[in-house]
Every structure is written in C-alpha cells, then in structure tokens.
Amino acid sequence: MCGIREPNTLSNISQVKTTHLHLDWTISFEKKILSGYVVLDLITLVDNVEKVVLDSSFLDVTKASYEGKEVKFSLGERQDTFGSALTVELPTIEKAGTTFKLRVDYSTTDKCTAIQFLKPSQTEGKQNPYLFSQCEPIHARALSPCQDSPSIKLTYSAVVTSPLQVVMSALHTGVKEVGNGLKAYSFEQRTTIPSYLIAIAAGNLVGREIGPRSTVWCEPEVIDSAAWEFADTEKFISTGEQLLTPYEWGRYDLLVLPPSFPYGGMENPCLTFVTPTLLAGDKSAVDVVAHEIAHSWMGNLVTTESWEHFWLNEGWTVFIERKITGRIHGEAERQFSSIIGWKALKESVELFGADSPATRLNTDLTGIDPDDYFSSIPYEKGFNLLYHIEKVVGGPKIFEPYMKAYVENFASKTVNTEQWKTFLYDYMGKTYGQEVVDKLNTIDFELWLRGTGMPPVDPQFDTTLADACYELAHKWDTAREDKDLKQFSAKDIENFTAAQKIVFLERLTDAEPLPHHLITKMDELYHLTPIRNSDVRFRWQQVCLQTSFEPIYPEVVKFVTEQGRMKFVRPLYRLLYKAKNGAQLAKDTYLEHRDFYHPIAGQLIEKDIGLKQ
Ligand code: BES
Numbered sequence: 155m156c157g158i159r160e161p162n163t164l165s166n167i168s169q170v171k172t173t174h175l176h177l178d179w180t181i182s183f184e185k186k187i188l189s190g191y192v193v194l195d196l197i198t199l200v201d202n203v204e205k206v207v208l209d210s211s212f213l214d215v216t217k218a219s220y221e222g223k224e225v226k227f228s229l230g231e232r233q234d235t236f237g238s239a240l241t242v243e244l245p246t247i248e249k250a251g252t253t254f255k256l257r258v259d260y261s262t263t264d265k266c267t268a269i270q271f272l273k274p275s276q277t278e279g280k281q282n283p284y285l286f287s288q289c290e291p292i293h294a295r296a297l298s299p300c301q302d303s304p305s306i307k308l309t310y311s312a313v314v315t316s317p318l319q320v321v322m323s324a325l326h327t328g329v330k331e332v333g334n335g336l337k338a339y340s341f342e343q344r345t346t347i348p349s350y351l352i353a354i355a356a357g358n359l360v361g362r363e364i365g366p367r368s369t370v371w372c373e374p375e376v377i378d379s380a381a382w383e384f385a386d387t388e389k390f391i392s393t394g395e396q397l398l399t400p401y402e403w404g405r406y407d408l409l410v411l412p413p414s415f416p417y418g419g420m421e422n423p424c425l426t427f428v429t430p431t432l433l434a435g436d437k438s439a440v441d442v443v444a445h446e447i448a449h450s451w452m453g454n455l456v457t458t459e460s461w462e463h464f465w466l467n468e469g470w471t472v473f474i475e476r477k478i479t480g481r482i483h484g485e486a487e488r489q490f491s492s493i494i495g496w497k498a499l500k501e502s503v504e505l506f507g508a509d510s511p512a513t514r515l516n517t518d519l520t521g522i523d524p525d526d527y528f529s530s531i532p533y534e535k536g537f538n539l540l541y542h543i544e545k546v547v548g549g550p551k552i553f554e555p556y557m558k559a560y561v562e563n564f565a566s567k568t569v570n571t572e573q574w575k576t577f578l579y580d581y582m583g584k585t586y587g588q589e590v591v592d593k594l595n596t597i598d599f600e601l602w603l604r605g606t607g608m609p610p611v612d613p614q615f616d617t618t619l620a621d622a623c624y625e626l627a628h629k630w631d632t633a634r635e636d637k638d639l640k641q642f643s644a645k646d647i648e649n650f651t652a653a654q655k656i657v658f659l660e661r662l663t664d665a666e667p668l669p670h671h672l673i674t675k676m677d678e679l680y681h682l683t684p685i686r687n688s689d690v691r692f693r694w695q696q697v698c699l700q701t702s703f704e705p706i707y708p709e710v711v712k713f714v715t716e717q718g719r720m721k722f723v724r725p726l727y728r729l730l731y732k733a734k735n736g737a738q739l740a741k742d743t744y745l746e747h748r749d750f751y752h753p754i755a756g757q758l759i760e761k762d763i764g765l766k767q
C-alpha cells in the first residue's frame with residue numbers, strides 16, 4: 155500500500171475508503187441544526203482492519219452501527235480546526251477488499267462551520283429563514299462524519315426533510331409530502347466526487363430555466379435579474395466541452411445565494427453557488443460563472459489529491475476559464491484578465507511576504523488550516539505556470555490537445571503535483587518527441603512549484619486594452635502639484651469597460667496615496683462612488699482608504715455590511731483598520747454585524763482586524 159501525504163484529515167484513509175455516502179437529514183430552522191444519520195459504504199484497503207476513524211467537527215454523535223449492529227464509538231479531543239476524530243470500533247475485518255456499511259446517527263450543533271442559518275431578515279424576501287453550506291476546503295466534517303480528504307472520491311445520495319425547498323449538489327430524484335407541512339426531497343450524485351463538493355441550501359427558492367441543461371435558483375425577488383445576468387451559461391458550458399471533454403454531470407444549475415455567501419462562486423457539482431454581487435445588471439461579472447463551469451473538469455472530475463496541490467484545482471480552472479472567455483470575447487480579453495490576475499497575485503505575495511511558504515504552489519500544510527493559506531497565489535501563479543508552458547512548447551496547437559488528454563487521463567481520479575508533471579512529460583514526449591521535451595527542460599519546475607514569491611518568469615501580457623488605463627492613471631499620479639485639473643473630464647473613462655475601470659483603479663493603488671483634492675475631483679468627474687459593479691466599487695474604495703479619505707468611510711461600512719464576499723470584505727476591513735481614524739470603526743462595524751457574516755468569513759475578519767490571533 156503506498157500511502158499518500160494528507161496532513162489535513164484525521165481519518166485512517168490508508169486502511170479504509172468510502173465509496174458511497176447516504177445522508178438522511180431533517181432540517182430544523184428553529185434549532186438551527188440538521189439531524190439524522192449518514193450511512194457510509196466502505197471498503198478495506200489492507201488486512202485486519204479494526205476500526206474506522208472519521209473526521210468530524212462540532213457534531214453531536216449519538217450512535218454508530220456496523221452492518222446494522224450497534225458498535226462502540228469515541229470522539230477524540232478536538233484538534234483545533236481539524237476537528238475531532240470519530241473512532242468506530244469494528245469486529246476485525248481480515249481481508250483487504252471487504253465492503254461493509256457503517257451508520258452514524260448525529261446532529262450538527264450551533265458551532266457548525268459548514269452551514270450558515272439565516273434569519274428571515276437576512277434574506278431578500280424577509281419572510282422565511284434560509285440555510286446554505288460551504289464545505290471546501292475542510293468543512294464537510296462539520297456537516298457529516300466522513301473521510302474529509304479530497305483523495306477519497308465517492309458518490310452520494312440524500313433524503314432531506316424540510317418545510318422549505320431544498321437544493322443540493324446532485325440531481326433531484328423526487329419529492330414527497332410527509333405531513334406537518336414538510337416535504338422529503340431526494341437527491342443522487344452519480345459521478346464520484348470529493349467530500350468538499352457535498353452542498354445543500356434551503357429556503358424560499360424558485361427556479362427558472364436558462365438553458366437546455368440549466369436552471370437558475372434563487373429567491374423570487376431576484377429571479378428576473380438572475381435569469382438575465384446568467385443567460386450565457388450554455389455558451390460557456392459548450393465552449394468548455396469543445397476545449398475538453400463532454401460535460402459529465404447532466405445538469406448545470408446555478409444558485410444565487412443571499413449576500414453573506416463568503417465566495418464569488420463555489421463549484422458544487424450540478425449546482426454552482428454564486429454570490430448575489432454578480433448581479434451587476436450588465437453581465438460584467440459573469441467570468442465567475444465561466445470559472446465555476448471550468449471546475450466541472452478541473453477540480454470536480456480531476457481532483458487535487460490533498461490541499462497541498464490545491465493549485466491543480468484552481469490554476470487549471472483559471473487557465474480554462476480564460477480559454478473559454480478568450481474563445482467567446484477574443485484573445486485581447488484573455489490577456490486583459492491575465493493582467494488583472496497578475497495584480498491580484500502581486501498583492502497576495504505582498505500580503506504574505508515574498509519568502510512565505512504560503513506563496514509556494516505546492517505547499518506544506520502540516521498543522522496548517524488550508525483556509526489560512528487561501529489567496530490568489532494558487533490561482534494566478536498556477537495560471538502563469540500553465541501559460542508559460544503553453545508558450546514554451548509552441549502555443550495552443552500543441553498545448554490544447556494536452557489539456558484534453560490530461561482530463562481524459564485523470565477523470566474521476568485524484569492527482570498530485572508530481573503525477574501532473576510526469577504526465578506532462580510523458581504526453582509531450584509521446585506525442586511530439588524529444589524536441590518538445592527539450593523545450594520543457596528549459597523550465598525550472600522546481601522553482602515554479604516549490605519556490606516562494608512571484609513567478610520566475612515575467613509573462614509580458616499584451617497591454618492593448620490596458621494601455622489607456624495605465625496612461626490615465628499616470629496622468630492622475632503626476633497631477634499632484636497641478637494648480638488646475640482641466641486636463642481631466644468625464645470623457646476620460648466614458649468608453650471604459652468595467653474591467654478597464656478596475657485596471658485604472660488598480661494602477662492607482664500601486665502609486666503613492668493620492669492627495670484628497672484629487673480624489674474629490676476624480677469622483678466629481680467619473681462618479682465612481684455610486685457605481686454598482688462590486689469589483690469597481692471595491693477598487694475605488696481601496697484607492698480612497700489608502701489615502702485615509704474619510705468621506706468614503708460610510709460607503710465602505712455600507713459595502714462591507716450589505717454583502718459578505720471575502721474577496722471584498724477582508725481587504726476593505728484591513729485597509730479601514732489601518733486608515734487614519736479607521737481602526738475603531740472597523741472593529742465596531744464588525745462587532746455590530748457579526749451575525750451577518752458567514753462563520754468562516756467572521757473568523758478570518760477577526761484575524762484581519764486584530765480581534766483574534
Ligand atoms: N473553489 C473556489 C472557492 C473556494 C476555494 C472556496 C477554496 C473555499 C476554499 C471557487 O471556484 C473560486 O475560486 N471562486 C472565486 C471566483 C473566481 C472567478 C476566482 C471567488 O470566490 O472569488
């Protein structure tokens with residue numbers, strides 16, 4: 155048995171493996187818990203297995219049964235963010251390859267990090283409660299005892315009893331009235347997935363078809379805008395299919411969550427979760443949907459073996475996302491979004507420090523909570539490595555067939571960095587011969603994969619769309635001493651796309667903080683404060699906070715309390731905390747709105763503004 159490195163699970167994954175998991179839950183919105191049981195189908199990997207150790211986190215476990223007979227279990231002492239090992243004792247199973255069933259009865263508790271229960275007042279409609287889960291990276295263990303490692307891929311089924319509509323990351327297979335105003339909703343995920351892709355939401359939800367295999371789900375109040383914003387979904391899926399392999403999951407639905415959803419999007423299979431901040435009214439934020447669709451292959455079908463190779467999920471996904479949007483909107487757009495990505499990468503490297511181990515692609519997560527290492531680095535350094543390889547081996551003609559072969563080779567399996575590299579060399583050698591292998595050999599893989607800081611190669615993206623943004627930023631940067639500012643007018647950004655406004659503002663965040671009269675003038679001319687596109691709003695508030703421009707503070711408070719997407723709220727809280735007269739306001743704002751935030755977001759914001767170590 156060759157064991158794998160997996161520092162983020164407490165489960166005995168080298169002895170047993172889960173193949174299927176069945177969940178039977180009842181939702182109590184009053185008690186804010188899920189209760190019921192899980193049945194795990196397991197198989198032994200070695201001889202003489204005497205126990206199953208499962209991951210669990212803040213669960214109230216009441217009973218364990220092996221093949222229908224009650225057995226002893228014990229819950230180990232909590233190991234910080236990794237949770238508590240749930241050890242179930244078995245009569246010794248002598249032979250490797252033996253299958254068996256294990257049932258655990260339990261309920262979640264109010265400390266659950268995987269679910270946020272929302273009061274009616276926290277929803278759009280204000281009439282009904284709501285719940286949603288977020289399991290990536292290691293929160294599935296707070297939803298159910300399981301082998302919470304991406305190296306274990308399983309199918310799942312579920313029956314969930316609830317007073318409100320339930321949706322899950324699986325296919326709907328039925329619904330039954332069960333009395334008392336409750337219904338039992340059934341689901342099946344027939345393609346094998348890692349535990350972090352188990353997902354559930356329940357609330358006053360309606361669905362509307364937006365494509366041949368897609369329905370958008372959300373509260374009725376936002377269904378019209380959601381259906382409009384995501385109308386291009388099918389185009390993204392079919393472009394993904396052209397680039398890679400047929401879409402395997404049957405349905406691709408979207409769920410627009412309430413504003414506290416902590417991410418832009420989450421690639422839950424059959425049902426991507428997205429933040430309502432994507433509803434910009436102009437389709438300017440739909441690249442997030444292209445990204446989550448790209449995960450259907452990169453991450454969901456081909457899955458990282460452990461969180462130490464997370465870059466294989468996200469770097470590849472960003473690469474495919476940009477191939478998809480590049481096919482639809484042209485190469486200039488792909489280059490432009492890569493420029494935006496490079497800036498995000500720079501900011502992350504600066505935040506962690508250029509010699510921080512968190513800036514490596516292939517990380518060491520021994521004793522580390524993967525949530526603490528989350529940043530743009532796996533996304534953008536990963537993207538840049540793939541982009542560099544594409545260039546070095548001779549462009550898309552050579553690289554694109556390899557992407558497809560990679561998916562075909564690792565579909566339904568897991569992959570680590572070494573296996574990825576071995577396959578790259580094998581494929582290029584077999585398909586194109588020594589000449590291309592020689593080209594690969596010019597790449598310093600060790601430095602790319604295990605070196606810290608920025609990538610070793612400057613990508614030199616095409617700046618056609620960015621030049622106008624850079625020039626304008628330069629004009630403002632050098633106008634500090636000017637008496638009049640007549641050279642500027644509303645026309646300057648009239649024809650800028652949302653993305654160009656972002657690049658213009660990002661460039662300014664790189665410059666010395668601007669004097670306040672320039673900020674005032676800029677807003678007067680460009681009307682930046684009222685812009686609704688969240689990415690533009692975010693960047694503008696950043697520019698203002700960097701120079702402690704106090705008139706923006708109330709706007710920042712509004713933005714960080716009306717949505718809880720970490721990409722926006724964490725940097726804004728950090729900047730407000732550092733700005734003149736901002737520290738107390740940051741703390742007070744957070745403490746007053748603590749309940750609004752998702753538990754994962756809350757924990758990280760607390761670290762950001764010095765409320766917690
Ligand atoms: N899988 C991620 C979200 C995630 C990563 C959640 C790690 C928890 C732990 C998702 O696909 C993602 O990357 N979302 C991005 C959007 C994207 C366009 C970069 C986000 O949320 O901003």
Ligand code: ZN
Nearest residue numbers: 445449468471
């Ligand atoms: Zn992603």
